[in-house]
Structure formats: C-alpha cells, structure tokens
Amino acid sequence: MHSSGKYKYDAAKDSRSRRWWARIGINTGTVVKVYHGYGHEGELQVFGHVLSRSPLTEGRTRYHLLGNIWALLRLFMVKPKPLAAVQLLWQGQTIHAKTADDGFFHFQWKPEYPTSAGWHPVTVTHTQNGENIAAGTGEIYIPHRTQFGCISDIDDTFLISHSDKPFRKLKVLFTHNAASRRPFEGAVRHYQLLSHGHTVPPIPNPFFYVSSSEWNLYDYIREFSHAWKLPEGVYLLNQLKRFSQLLKTGRGKHHTKFTRIARILESYPHMPFILLGDDTQQDPYIYEAIARHFPRRIICVYLRHLSAQKKPGVLAVARNLETLGIACCYFRHSEEAIAHSRHMGLIAPLPASW
Incomplete structure (x- = not known):
C-alpha cells in the first residue's frame, strides 16, 4: 500500500510538471525530429535528433516583442537523448542506428532497389526494450539528372x-x-x-x-x-x-x-x-x-x-x-x-x- 501510494504521488507530480512545461510551450515527451535527407539511386542518407525535451509547435505566428523573444528562447530549451536506438524501414529492409551524445542520428545505406527521382517519405522510430517510444517523419530527396x-x-x-x-x-x-x-x-x-x-x-x-x-x-x-x-x-x-x-x-x-x-x-x-x-x-x-x-x-x-x-x-x-x-x-x-x-x-x- 505504501509503495502504491508513493507511485501515485510520483505520477501526479510528473503530470503536474508536464502541464507546467506545456503552459510555457515546452514538450517533455520524447520526440523524433527527422530532417530532409538526400541521396541517389544507389545510396541514401537521412538524419535527425531524438529529444526528451523540445519546443511545442506553435499554431500561430507571434508578432509582438515578448512573443518573439520567448519563441526563440524555446528553440534552445532542448534536451537531447544520447545513445537512443532508432530504426527506419525502407523497401522492407529495417536499418538500425543509435544517437550520438547530442541526440543526433545519421542513417546511410544502400537500397536494394533503385529509387526514383523526387521526394520520398520516411519514418524514423525510437525504440526502447523492444517497444516503440516515438516516431517522426521526414523526406528523402533524389535529384533529377539536371545540368547543375x-x-x-x-x-x-x-x-x-x-x-x-x-x-x-x-x-x-x-x-x-x-x-x-x-x-x-x-x-x-x-x-x-x-x-x-x-x-x-x-x-x-x-x-x-x-x-x-x-x-x-x-x-x-x-x-x-x-x-x-x-x-x-x-x-x-x-x-x-x-x-x-x-x-x-x-x-x-x-x-x-x-x-x-x-x-x-x-x-x-x-x-x-x-x-x-x-x-x-x-x-x-x-x-x-x-x-x-x-x-x-x-x-x-x-x-x-x-x-x-x-x-x-x-x-x-x-x-x-x-x-x-x-x-x-x-x-x-x-x-x-x-x-x-x-x-x-x-x-x-x-x-x-x-
């Protein structure tokens, strides 16, 4: 009974903490950010970050001074997640990687089949003990054959x-x-x-x-x-x-x-x-x-x-x-x-x- 009460207290405290951070525009849940990757038909690469604290996406643009200042400050109120396991699925092939000390991940692989020119969606998933914790989506760019x-x-x-x-x-x-x-x-x-x-x-x-x-x-x-x-x-x-x-x-x-x-x-x-x-x-x-x-x-x-x-x-x-x-x-x-x-x-x- 004592340990159960302690667990409920900790959960309530954690919930209050998350709500407080959310009120100031900060997400304390795990987030996978996937940036635009690039490659050619024989090799692809994509990169991003796993963060355990990150700015919430704003639904509107701020136009007043204090709003602009706080919006910028939030971009640096991040907490990277080091050595986090990440994976992506491409053409039925699962590619694995781990984040660096700053939460950065970089996939580089050779696809089994050629990839056509254009933008292609990709999803990166952070896993822990076999469980999917968070996922993020991005795109990989394969340029057309142009003059420059x-x-x-x-x-x-x-x-x-x-x-x-x-x-x-x-x-x-x-x-x-x-x-x-x-x-x-x-x-x-x-x-x-x-x-x-x-x-x-x-x-x-x-x-x-x-x-x-x-x-x-x-x-x-x-x-x-x-x-x-x-x-x-x-x-x-x-x-x-x-x-x-x-x-x-x-x-x-x-x-x-x-x-x-x-x-x-x-x-x-x-x-x-x-x-x-x-x-x-x-x-x-x-x-x-x-x-x-x-x-x-x-x-x-x-x-x-x-x-x-x-x-x-x-x-x-x-x-x-x-x-x-x-x-x-x-x-x-x-x-x-x-x-x-x-x-x-x-x-x-x-x-x-x-």
Missing part, C-alpha cells in the same frame, strides 16, 4: 542576418520571427531562376542549403524559406546547441561546412555545382578549398559583398578561382548576380523585346 546543382549558405547570403555583428544578429533574432525576417532584394528571384535554369519546374535543379546555423533553427529557417518561396531543398545545419550556448548561435565550427559540402559533391560525382555565399564569415575560403579539392566540379562561385574590411582577401580568392578556370561574381546587389548568371548561360536570357 546549387549549394548555398543562408545567413547574409539570402537571409539578412548581420552575422559579422554578433549583438546586432541577436537583436534581429530576438525582435523578429521567421515570418517578419526579410531576404536581400532580388535574392529569391535569382534562386528561382537558377532552380529553373535549363530545365522545367517539375524537374528543378537541386538546392542544398549548408549553414553554420544550428539545427535548433531548422523549422525557423524552413518557415522563412516557404514564406518567401525559395526553391525547396535539403538543409544541412550545424550541431545542436543548448540554452546556455544561445549567445554563440551561428558561430564556430565553420570547418565542418567543408565536410558537408564535400559529401554532397561526392554523392553526385557527375553533377557540376554553383556555390553561393557571402564575405561575412568563411565562405570565400571554404569555397576556394572545395574548388581545389574537386577540380572541374564547380561552375561558378557567387559571393555577396557586405564587409569592406574583408574585401581585399575576398578579391584575392576571386583571382585564385579564376586562375582555376572558375568564374567568380563578387557582388553587392542581386541584380548583378542575375546579370552574371545570364551572361554565363546558367539562366534564360532576357527576351529581345525587354
């Missing part, structure tokens, strides 16, 4: 972020939400034109968004991208951060960006790529290293000019790229980049009557 693909940075490449000014960047994050943030003028149009260059809308050129922003901002960035109608694509972000690391958002570990881009190029050895970035952080130097490591795989590099201090170094990178036979457009305004893409024949020329 695009790999783009996010912050200050198309999303105005002030990455080189940490306090100003945090101010933007705290005072705006995904719906109120803005892209650089003309950036979305440039991306849409590249997406449809030498192809048709049902078979777009693939886009991969590779950023130093952390996985905490995945849903935030996708909401922004959908609102502004950026080309659908795969997002490859940086290591999940905890609440105590919030002030370091988007900073550090830029070297992993090289690895993530290299994996994309290795996955599609017969597809050339366009690289898009900016001069606020390390994009110029990472892209030059990629071009040297993968000769004849890069068609063109686009770098948005925002930092006067870094201009001499970036101009040197541009000269190095051109020595390698790779065009480089170092531009202030997206219309310059669009004109360059037309000149390169990457997108359709203007009509003669324009």
